[in-house]
Amino acid sequence: MTLSARLETLRLPLRDPFVIARASHGEGRRVTTVIAELRDEADGPDGPTGLGEGYPDSYYGETPATMAAVLPLLLEALAPVEDALRGPLPTARAALDATGGLMAAAIAHHGAAKCAIDIALHDLVGRRLGLPVRELVGVPGEIPPTDFTLGIDAPAVVAERARRAAGFPALKIKLGGPADVETLEAVRAVFAGPIRVDANTGWTPDGALAMLPDLQRLGVELIEQPFPARRLDQLRELQRHSRLPLVADESAVTIDDLDALVGVVAGVNVKLAKCGGIGPARRMLERARALGFRTFLGCMEETSIGIAASAVVAPLADWVDLDGCLLLAEDPVDGLELDPDKRWRLSGAPGLGLSRRVRPAR
Ligand SMILES: [Mg+2]
Structure with a gap:
């Protein structure tokens, strides 16, 4: 296995208190999110770092500690596509499409941990190929405005x-x-x-x-x-x-x-x-x-x-x-x-x- 990731837990203050019916996140004043920095040692010491993020919500059974606990298992699950992820665009794209299934087969649930790795992988592959993730993924159409x-x-x-x-x-x-x-x-x-x-x-x-x-x-x-x-x-x-x-x-x-x-x-x-x-x-x-x-x-x-x-x-x-x-x-x-x-x-x-x-x- 040549992929490795470092997780960092951030506790970030909110602009306004944010309370919802089933929870107030950090009393509604701060939130906890986890940033992943993913590297592939096959890229060498000057290789790119992929940035990812997963938001651990205890309602869905996740905390920064559970994300760290399943990280080695999830990276191990990606071993079959590590080489393909380093391939040309069609190969890398097919490998990216396979990663969700590989991680799901390794362990159920843990969406935020999988999310952090998935995003970091897309970022890493895009950086390697010199391609924005939007083009890498290839979803056509306009981004609607956010509420x-x-x-x-x-x-x-x-x-x-x-x-x-x-x-x-x-x-x-x-x-x-x-x-x-x-x-x-x-x-x-x-x-x-x-x-x-x-x-x-x-x-x-x-x-x-x-x-x-x-x-x-x-x-x-x-x-x-x-x-x-x-x-x-x-x-x-x-x-x-x-x-x-x-x-x-x-x-x-x-x-x-x-x-x-x-x-x-x-x-x-x-x-x-x-x-x-x-x-x-x-x-x-x-x-x-x-x-x-x-x-x-x-x-x-x-x-x-x-x-x-x-x-x-x-x-x-x-x-x-x-x-x-x-x-x-x-x-x-x-x-x-x-x-x-x-x-x-x-x-x-x-x-x-x-x-x-x-x-x-x-
Ligand atoms: Mg909702």
């Missing part, structure tokens, strides 16, 4: 944050708190665009049904994960009564979850950190579309490594929610730009074209 997400807080506080975010074409509002309708009323008073709501499993069937008329009146565009992940019966029943599309997030972790959601919800939220990176996300988005779902591309509170990698597959999404690095007080990575119309513009440099920001010595 901007606001956590649970007092309605007036959420409204003030909505006013500041009014330049975004849509807002995603976290609900499942004590004042959901009041929050939406307050946001609607300052923001004219579509509002997406996400209850993060925090609603009851009766409460959600009672809220439907208000959600429609207030211009809500979609309802994300109102009920617990396994309660597909509750999701199906609400979707039956709702003109608004329901989008499964916690119920839709990997491509294997899609079949059971057919006829249950209208849409699925795909995230690289859940399903295992660029390759698995592309396949999950394509499969979701083939099954008739509307597709939502989400993220965790990642740096722009995770967001840039997500943007590579964003043309496959109907709704884009790639704002993780915008929620951070400071993004420790350079190279990804947000256009004035809120579309991510990927660097044209090889790989993801990103670099760790060097902090001035204090």
Whole structure:
């Protein structure tokens, strides 16, 4: 095995407190994400380093420690394609496509650990071939603009944050708190665009049904994960009564979850950190579309490594929610730009074209 990776855990302060119905990440004030630096010793001492990222969410069973624990196993699983990854474009592309299956066969779950390696591999191969990851992966089409997400807080506080975010074409509002309708009323008073709501499993069937008329009146565009992940019966029943599309997030972790959601919800939220990176996300988005779902591309509170990698597959999404690095007080990575119309513009440099920001010595 010639691949090796170094993981670094970053604890990053958030711009605004970020609370959701089922958890407040670090009391909502800071988040923990893991950066991977991947090298192939066959490239020699001056060979490129691939940058990756995986966001460990304890809800999905991951922490920085579990990511470190499975790392050797995942790298070992890639041994059969190490040579092919160093090959010319068609060979390297086929090898990249095989890595998701190899890692899945080595161990189930651990999406964030797989994601960190998958992104770093794409970056490494792109740098070797002198090719941007977007061209390496070859997803055609335009990257839709991203929405901007606001956590649970007092309605007036959420409204003030909505006013500041009014330049975004849509807002995603976290609900499942004590004042959901009041929050939406307050946001609607300052923001004219579509509002997406996400209850993060925090609603009851009766409460959600009672809220439907208000959600429609207030211009809500979609309802994300109102009920617990396994309660597909509750999701199906609400979707039956709702003109608004329901989008499964916690119920839709990997491509294997899609079949059971057919006829249950209208849409699925795909995230690289859940399903295992660029390759698995592309396949999950394509499969979701083939099954008739509307597709939502989400993220965790990642740096722009995770967001840039997500943007590579964003043309496959109907709704884009790639704002993780915008929620951070400071993004420790350079190279990804947000256009004035809120579309991510990927660097044209090889790989993801990103670099760790060097902090001035204090
Ligand atoms: Mg969600």
